[in-house]
Amino acid sequence: MHFTFTAPLWEWSARxxxxxxxxxxxxxxxxxxxxxxxxxxxxxxxxxTVGNSTWDTSVFPGAAEGVYVLPMKKSVRVAEGIDEGDPVTVHLELLEL
Incomplete structure (x- = not known):
């Protein structure tokens, strides 16, 4: 199963x-x-996948009920020139089906 969406990058206030x-x-x-x-x-x-960067990771339930969050590695943010608040187009492929 695949999903593509665009959402802003945000920093977790607790960390x-x-x-x-x-x-x-x-x-x-x-x-x-x-x-x-x-x-x-x-x-x-x-x-x-974001831009030319692809990596295996997990999405986790977020603070907002029912919404998952995708952690964005520093190496991906740097490689793709993404800063906090920037819109990020993400392609997700579920690996557990």
Whole structure:
């Protein structure tokens, strides 16, 4: 299953220098509906692509109920020239189906 969306990059206020992009509500709902084995923290394994950068990671349930968040590695932010507040177009491929 694949998703493509655009959302702003934001910094987690509880931990400086940790950045995320929120998966929109509709896509988050679609991810939640897919049956899978329970995992730590409700994480779902994904392959993320932003620009020319692709990496394997997980999306996690965010503070907003029902919305997943994608951690954005510093190496990706630097390589793609992304700063806090910038719109980020993300292609997600679920790896757990």
């Amino acid at each position: 400086a220098a940790w950045y995320f992009v929120s998966v929109p509500e509709e896509e988050s709902a679609d991810i939640r509906e897919i049956p899978r084995m329970p995992s730590g923290f409700g994480a779902v394994k994904v392959r993320a």
